[in-house]
Amino acid sequence: MSDIVRRDPRKEWIARNRLHPQHLDVLSELGQGAASEWPGPNGLVRKNPHAVGFMGPNGIKRIDRSGIQQGAVGGSRGAASAAQSKPLVEIESPAFLVTVVPDMSGGRLSSHDRDLLGLARQLADADPNARGAVLVVVFGGYHREGDGELKEIGFGEAGVDRLLILDDPRFDGFAPEARLGALLAVEEAWTPRHWLVPDSKLGGADLGRRLAARLGERPATGVWQVEPDANAELGWQCLARGAAATIDIRRPLPRITLALAECAEPVDDNRHAAEALDLPQALPSPLSRIEDLGQVPVDPAGVALAEAEFILSAGNGVRDWDGFHAAAEVLGATEGASRVAVDDGFMPRDRQVGATGTWVTARVYVAVGISGAIQHLQGIQTCDKVVAINMDPGCDMIKRADLAVIADSAKVLEALVELVKQQREEQRDAA
Numbered sequence: 001m002s003d004i005v006r007r008d009p010r011k012e013w014i015a016r017n018r019l020h021p022q023h024l025d026v027l028s029e030l031g032q033g034a035a036s037e038w039p040g041p042n043g044l045v046r047k048n049p050h051a052v053g054f055m056g057p058n059g060i061k062r063i064d065r066s067g068i069q070q071g072a073v074g075g076s077r078g079a080a081s082a083a084q085s086k087p088l089v090e091i092e093s094p095a096f097l098v099t100v101v102p103d104m105s106g107g108r109l110s111s112h113d114r115d116l117l118g119l120a121r122q123l124a125d126a127d128p129n130a131r132g133a134v135l136v137v138v139f140g141g142y143h144r145e146g147d148g149e150l151k152e153i154g155f156g157e158a159g160v161d162r163l164l165i166l167d168d169p170r171f172d173g174f175a176p177e178a179r180l181g182a183l184l185a186v187e188e189a190w191t192p193r194h195w196l197v198p199d200s201k202l203g204g205a206d207l208g209r210r211l212a213a214r215l216g217e218r219p220a221t222g223v224w225q226v227e228p229d230a231n232a233e234l235g236w237q238c239l240a241r242g243a244a245a246t247i248d249i250r251r252p253l254p255r256i257t258l259a260l261a262e263c264a265e266p267v268d269d270n271r272h273a274a275e276a277l278d279l280p281q282a283l284p285s286p287l288s289r290i291e292d293l294g295q296v297p298v299d300p301a302g303v304a305l306a307e308a309e310f311i312l313s314a315g316n317g318v319r320d321w322d323g324f325h326a327a328a329e330v331l332g333a334t335e336g337a338s339r340v341a342v343d344d345g346f347m348p349r350d351r352q353v354g355a356t357g358t359w360v361t362a363r364v365y366v367a368v369g370i371s372g373a374i375q376h377l378q379g380i381q382t383c384d385k386v387v388a389i390n391m392d393p394g395c396d397m398i399k400r401a402d403l404a405v406i407a408d409s410a411k412v413l414e415a416l417v418e419l420v421k422q423q424r425e426e427q428r429d430a431a
Contacts, residue, residue, distance in 0.1 A: 086271045091161050094133035098124045099192040100160075101137050101183065103202040106309055106363055108384070112198050112261040114158050119226055119264035120196050121159045123236065126228070132193065133161035135277070137186060139171040139179055156274040159267035164277045170285075173292035176203070180210050181284050187215065189280050199223070199258035208258040219256040224263050226253060300334045305351065305358040308334035311383075313353055316340040317369020317390060320410040324368065327413040330420055336360070338370045354379035368409045372397030389413075 014026045098120045102113035109117075117134065124132035136155065155163055164186065170178045186192070197208030199221055212219035222241035229235035229252065236253035241260070305311065312328045313336035314321075328335045337347035339356060353360055354376040365383040370376060372388075372395050380386060380400075388401035389409045398404045405412055 086157065086269070088156075088273065089161075089270050090273045091131055091133045094124075094161070095127075095130035096124075096132040096193040097135045097162070097190050098132055098194045098196065099135045099137060099186065099190075100196045101198075101204065101207065103198050103200055103204050104138055104140070105202055107140075109154070109158055110361075111266075112200060114266040115261055115263050116196050116198055116259055117159045118266045119259060120194070121267055122226065122264055123194050123196075124161075126236075134159055134272070135162040135164060135186075135190070135192065136160045137183065138163070138165045139182070140167070156271040157267070159272055160274045161272050162277050163274045164279070166279075166283070168283065170283075170288075173294070174203075174290065175288060175292065176207055176210060177288045177290060179207055180214060183207075183211050184214060185279055185281065185283055193255070194253075195256040197256070197258050199260055205258060208256060212256045215256070217256045218254055219258055220251060220254050221258040223257050223259040226257075226259075226263065229253075300328070300332050303334045305334065305336055305353060305360050308336075308360065309363045310334065311336045311353070311360060311362045311364070312366045312368065313337060313370060314341050314347065314368050315370030316344075317371075317409055318346075320413075321346055323410055323413055327417050330417045333366070334362075336365075338373070338376055367397050367401070368413065370397050371395040372400060 011026050014022055100113075100116055100120050102109055102116065104110075104113065117136070120134045124134050166182050168178075171182070195208070195211065197211070198204035199208070205221075208219060209221075220238050220240050222245070223238045224241060225239040226236055227238075229237040237250060238253045238257065240249045240251070241247075242249040300308070300310070310331070310333045312324070312331060312333035314324050315338040318324050318341065325335070327333075335347070335351055336353040336358075337351045339352055339354060341347050342349055342352045342357075350358075352358065354373070355378040356375050357379060359379045359382070361382045362380075363384045364387065365380050365385070366387045366389065367380075368389045370388070371390070371392065374396075377396060377400055385403070386397075386401045387403045387405070388395075388397045389405045389407065389412050390398055391406065391408065392398070393404075393406050398406075
């Protein structure tokens with residue numbers, strides 16, 4: 001055998017392509033570092049300082065929001081295989097329960113929800129001799145057709161041991177009194193040691209305060225850090241924002257905690273059983289004094305990119321801008337753009353998507369004429385479904401997309417608009 005080292009161009013390409021599902025395996029095989037390091041196109045080793053967290057200028061550890069860049073962007077198949085490779089943790093007879101009530105915006109765990117689950121795991125796993133379990137209570141008609149469809153499938157990877165899904169029409173929409181009644185039933189059935197609720201405007205802040213008032217507890221609100229109390233065995237203390245976030249208040253951790261985002265690091269080293277639970281007794285029928293009249297119609301053009309659920313994004317391949325704007329209006333989509341389209345003056349700067357613009361978490365992201373620069377792909381990695389319309393079948397956006405259309409974007413958008421108009425006319429005629 002010759003001692004000459006032979007190059008493998010394909011493996012070198014996979015090592016450079018962080019979107020490839022075999023990227024991490026090839027990096028390990030080539031001995032080129034962990035997921036936080038990868039070779040650049042010029043042979044220089046690139047490092048991601050956010051991959052495993054980093055210390056900020058004030059000594060506070062920051063949390064990576066990139067979705068574990070070198071592994072998560074490989075598509076749903078790569079993420080699923082990576083999740084299955086994690087060790088499974090099962091807690092059959094927990095000593096106590098830590099109950100989390102996530103917001104579940106859009107039927108998915110938000111980054112705020114995952115931070116809260118990371119905090120719940122800290123509280124549940126503090127004593128190795130008496131481990132607790134994390135119980136998650138999810139509201140809404142997530143098993144019925146409609147906008148309430150549950151999209152989240154990674155409860156186990158987020159650190160959930162027990163999962164209670166309350167699938168009842170009474171919890172749809174704005175129904176705080178009905179949800180409070182269900183939480184009181186959970187309290188009566190299992191008496192959790194801790195209640196964790198996101199201190200957010202999506203409903204968690206209101207529901208957590210209602211629960212504390214009904215149970216007669218004094219909650220901790222605006223909590224951004226929880227740590228063991230050196231003066232109490234297995235006790236905890238928390239730091240909370242006070243006086244309009246101008247001071248920090250340190251106090252013993254109460255039973256009900258409303259926590260802010262980045263209160264803890266999300267779970268990423270193992271997966272838990274996420275065993276389904278049912279309430280031992282029937283839910284009460286609370287008399288609700290609130291009538292939900294539905295959501296107020298909102299102009300998609302006025303929705304911030306970071307909050308948009310449906311984004312139609314334009315790139316350098318778009319030539320008919322009037323047709324693009326008309327398609328976004330007909331489809332009811334929020335407009336986005338690549339950096340090239342923004343730099344050329346076709347779209348405003350606040351509509352730029354990507355690492356150098358806005359990180360988006362849309363349920364549907366349609367990329368029109370976008371080739372897929374790495375900065376843009378980083379900004380859309382947590383989107384649920386990505387649709388790419390492009391003339392180049394070999395571009396990176398096509399590789400990232402869940403659905404790809406290889407055609408002229410102007411003709412595709414025109415045909416899509418006609419189909420939507422036709423369907424709406426048929427619905428009006430049927431009504």
